[in-house]
Amino acid sequence: MKILFQPIIVSIFLFTILLNAQNDTFPLENKNVLIVYGGWEGHQPEVFATKIASWLKGQKAIVTISDSTQIYLDKTVMSKVDLIIQHITMSKIQANESKALENAISRGVGLAGCHGGLGDTFRENTEYQYMVGGQFVKHPGGQVDYTVKIIAQENPILKGVNDFSLHSEQYYMHVDPAINILATTRFSGDHDSWIEGVEVPVVWTKSFGKGRVFYSSLGHNKEDFEIPEVWEIMVRGVTWAAGSKMN
Secondary structure, three states: OHHHHHHHHHHHHHHHHHHHHHHOOOOOOOOEEEEEEEEOHHHOHHHHHHHHHHHHHHOOOEEEEEOOHHHHHOHHHHHHOOEEEEEEEEOOOOHHHHHHHHHHHHOOOEEEEEHHHHHOEOOOOHHHHHHHOEEEEEOOOOEEEEEEEEOOOOOOOOOOOOOEEEEEEOOEEEEOOOOEEEEEEEOOOOOOHHHOOOEEEEEEEEEEOOEEEEEEOOOOOOOHHHOHHHHHHHHHHHHHHOOOOOO
8 A cells, every 4th residue: 555655645746846836937037128218207217117127037037227218229139139118208219219119029029118108208209109009198187086997807917907996197098099908997077078988098908010019008106006906917018018928
């Protein structure tokens, strides 16, 4: 009996180790991620860059951080990058820098970002907006109470995330009909009566050439990222944009 029993115990033990090892995988391990930040200081770009970089390093990603869009012209960096996370509100970009960014995403590099850092960047650059899939135009009332409605819970980025409310900037955006909408928000009309009941995308994905683009309008300041749903959506979106398999 003992001779039969011991191999069974050993097999169960080895299976448990293997299962735990699989659960400890890091989808972004060895992914080259470029974080580019700057622009309007009100959106705390360096704070965001530091926070997301810390999380990425915990995921064993290889992280490069830059405070200048000139990095897009660095062929050594751009030839290795798997994902670009940009957090630049407004500001300007040189034509050759913008073209280098667009070319990278088109050939398969992922692009991810949030709030004004990706959705209110380079306002005069329509090619950039075409790539991202939308552009901020206003947040009626400034900081208001509003609800985010999850409409694609089957999507791995939103799986298990329920509708939630927050007090922050509710972004009214002009968007590309080609985006894949994952979450929306409805405007009350309290501040601009003519938009009462209008539903605007909050979270979306889209393709640009071979590249994956992820955007969330959430994330006005560091306090917003302390809301569990906001941060969870952000890191899942980053993982998806990098082309990594999501747990």
